[in-house]
Amino acid sequence: MNLPAFRTLLTPAGQAALADAETLTPRETDFLAHFQTLSKRYPPDLARAALETAILRREAIPKFPHAAHMYFTREALEQATPSAVSAYRAERYQEFDHIIDLGCSIGGDTLALAHLPHRNRGTLSGLVEGAARHVTGLDLDPLRLRLAQANAHAVGLTVGRAPHTSFIQADLASPLPFSPFPLFSSSPPHPLALFFDPARRTDHRRAYSVRDYSPPLNVIRTWLPRFPALGVKISPGVDLDELAGYDCEIEFISLHGELKEACLWFGPLKTTHRRATVLPGPFTLTGDGRPKTDLSPSSVSRPRSYLYEPDPAILRAGLVTTLATQLNAAQLDPTIAYLTGDEYIADTRVATPITYLTGDEYIADTRVATPITYLTGDEYIADARVATPFARVWPIEDWMPFNLKKLRAYLRERNIGRVTVKKRGSPLEPESLIRDLKLKGDGEKVLVLTKLQGEPVVLVCAPPQNQVTVTAEVTVT
Numbered sequence: 001m002n003l004p005a006f007r008t009l010l011t012p013a014g015q016a017a018l019a020d021a022e023t024l025t026p027r028e029t030d031f032l033a034h035f036q037t038l039s040k041r042y043p044p045d046l047a048r049a050a051l052e053t054a055i056l057r058r059e060a061i062p063k064f065p066h067a068a069h070m071y072f073t074r075e076a077l078e079q080a081t082p083s084a085v086s087a088y089r090a091e092r093y094q095e096f097d098h099i100i101d102l103g104c105s106i107g108g109d110t111l112a113l114a115h116l117p118h119r120n121r122g123t124l125s126g127l128v129e130g131a132a133r134h135v136t137g138l139d140l141d142p143l144r145l146r147l148a149q150a151n152a153h154a155v156g157l158t159v160g161r162a163p164h165t166s167f168i169q170a171d172l173a174s175p176l177p178f179s180p181f182p183l184f185s186s187s188p189p190h191p192l193a194l195f196f197d198p199a200r201r202t203d204h205r206r207a208y209s210v211r212d213y214s215p216p217l218n219v220i221r222t223w224l225p226r227f228p229a230l231g232v233k234i235s236p237g238v239d240l241d242e243l244a245g246y247d248c249e250i251e252f253i254s255l256h257g258e259l260k261e262a263c264l265w266f267g268p269l270k271t272t273h274r275r276a277t278v279l280p281g282p283f284t285l286t287g288d289g290r291p292k293t294d295l296s297p298s299s300v301s302r303p304r305s306y307l308y309e310p311d312p313a314i315l316r317a318g319l320v321t322t323l324a325t326q327l328n329a330a331q332l333d334p335t336i337a338y339l340t341g342d343e344y345i346a347d348t349r350v351a352t353p354i355t356y357l358t359g360d361e362y363i364a365d366t367r368v369a370t371p372i373t374y375l376t377g378d379e380y381i382a383d384a385r386v387a388t389p390f391a392r393v394w395p396i397e398d399w400m401p402f403n404l405k406k407l408r409a410y411l412r413e414r415n416i417g418r419v420t421v422k423k424r425g426s427p428l429e430p431e432s433l434i435r436d437l438k439l440k441g442d443g444e445k446v447l448v449l450t451k452l453q454g455e456p457v458v459l460v461c462a463p464p465q466n467q468v469t470v471t472a473e474v475t476v477t
Contacts, residue, residue, distance in 0.1 A: 001073055003143045005049040009071075010150065014050065017042045021054035028055055064108065069154040071147045076106045079201070081233070085253055085260050086112035088282050092231060092269050096193040097133055102172055103197040104137030107148030107165075109233075113195065114157050114164040136178075137167045145169055172198075173215045180226050193229035193269070196220065200235055210234060210242050217242075220266075228267030236262045236316055251275040252313040257392070259312035276317035276390070283389035285326075287319050301330035301340055303399045303459055307448060308339035308391040309422075323390050333451040336425045344393060394446055394461035402426075402449065402456040408437050410460070417441030420463075423449035426456060 001009075008014045017038065026034045031051065038047035056077055060067035063082045072080075081089075090112040093099050101110045114135040139145050145167050152165040170177065180191050198213035200206060210217035213234075220230060236252055236259045243250060249265040249272050256279070265271070272286040299321065306329075314323055320337050324330060329341030387393050400406065411419070417439045421430035426449035433449070448459040 001049045001052055001143070002045075003146060005045045006071070006143060006146060006150075008043075008046050009049045009053065013042075014046055017046050017050040018053055021047075021050040022057070024051075024054070025058070026051055026055050027058075031055070066155050070106075070151045071154075072106055073143070073147070075201075075204075076144060076147070080106060080108045081197075081261065082255055083108065083112065084279055085255055087115075088253070088277070088279055089231070089233075089263060090116045092265065093193055093195070095268075096191075096229065098192050099133070099135045100176070100178060100192060100194045101135055101137045101197070102176075102194055103199065104139050104148050104167070105141075105144045105197070107137055107151045107167075109195060109197060110135050110137040110148060110165055111152060111155055111157065114152070115155075133164065135165050137165065138170045138172065139167075140169065140171050142169055172196075172219065176223060176227070178227075191229060192227060193231075194223065194227050195231045195233075196223075197233045208235070208237065208239075210238060224266060229269050230264075230266040231269055232264040232266075234262050234264060236260065238262055249273060249275060250317070251277055252316040253277045253279065254311050254313040255279045257311060259316060262316070274317045274319065276311070276313035276319050278311050278313055278389050281389060285314060285317070285319050285322060285390055287317065287322050299324060299330050300334055300453060301332070302452065303332065303396050303457075304329075304340045304342045305396060306341050306344055307394045307396050307459060307461060308341060308388070309394075310337055310339065310391045311389075314390050323388075327388060327391075332457075333425065333453055336450055338424055338448070338450055339391065340396070344387065344395075392464060394448070394459075394464055396459055396461050397445070398460040399452075399457055400460075402458045404433075404436060407447075407458055408439075411437065411439055411445070412441070414443060415441035416443040416445050418444040420444075420446045421449065422446065425449075425451045 009018060020041070021034070021038060024030075024034050024037070034051055035047060038051055041047075042050070052074070053071055056072040056074060057067050057070065060070065060072055060077055060080075063077070063080060064070055065083055086109050090109070093113060094116060099113050101107075101113060104110050114133065116133065137145070137148050139148070149165075149167050152167075157164040168177070178192060198215060198217065198219075200213055202212070202214055207213055217232070217234070220232060224230060232248075240250075243264070246264065247266070247270075249270040251263045251265065252275070253260050253263065254277070272288065274287045275284055276286075277284045308323075308327060308329055310320055310323055314320060315337050320331070320339070324339050327339060327341050328343065329339040332338050332340055398410075400410070418441075419434060419437065419439065421433055423430060428449055430449075433447070444463065446461040446463055448461060450457060450459065
């Protein structure tokens, strides 16, 4: 879709074409047939723009709650941050009246920042819905800027005498056209804050080095002296050595167990050195200094009662040993990020998220409180077995050095016919192992192929237990 076609799409005739396209409930695989149908009634460029928008709106539903009213291009949608991550990340900016979204693309982060409740120290709750905050989006691409403006309008952010958003076409390689103190501010004003999302694809090829971003990451060195409050979205696969010269917090964020992004926080937005955040939640684990990769011999153990698989945000932030300490767990091998422990509890010192809603005291225990405290009784239940939000957990029923014949005999003897195979540090392919086991039976187990102090082993585990997590922020340092 190009800019003229999008402008036509916003006209009454274009909206009629879009409505007709959406009645087809189209998919990408059906594009040609639907395009031929629409192009009989509308000009080809308009039919194509309407059909693309109808397809992308359906695909965008997992990322954006207002997807049915928004506008996208395929590349922009693929690169867009899920709204759950944007909303979490935006919370760092509660103190600021004016935020600049640098590289705003179609406006996903702009919308999250503009919807953020405003912090007001003079109120009891500290948050005021709808208080004055302005977000300005900058981008070089005129089509994406127009899409962002339409998306802001679709969710009501451009309505009224004091709109919450504005958009400017600008090249981020040039000096920023802003004063450190915003025009849209409270009294006394807070300095203007920046959020920067550099392009990580050039000519449809992914950039792996921060030097290859557009613009390169080092452009922020020209911004920081005037705009110290800066957040930067980068690839979660970033080479940490490339960040050695930046005085910032690095946060890795996962959503539903999938690593989504890394974010650098500078100046007043920095709160620690390293952070892993798990969504939904948020649940966050922090650490100081560079990621720890070495282990002392005492932190390695034979398999115990439970196997913990740390969330990918924990792995990438180098907080495996920090998590192991919190769980009273150990690694099976110094080179493998599996943990094993004796207890199925989370020693994260967090109380139930509804404590302040129904009780008079803040109760913190070494175990996580049940999320139904005070709803049906008057006592605080401290022995709630709640899984850590930072890892998936499997009960270990047995383990042995890996030997195909012995493993096959073990499983057949126990009438195991279905297995799920996980691996870390093993050269074996799960599909090949399942085929070679030739199992028949009614039982089901999880097999984990890994190493124990350098030697190949297999763990026989029960399927994951029902793991209940509470929806309160967990901060462990």
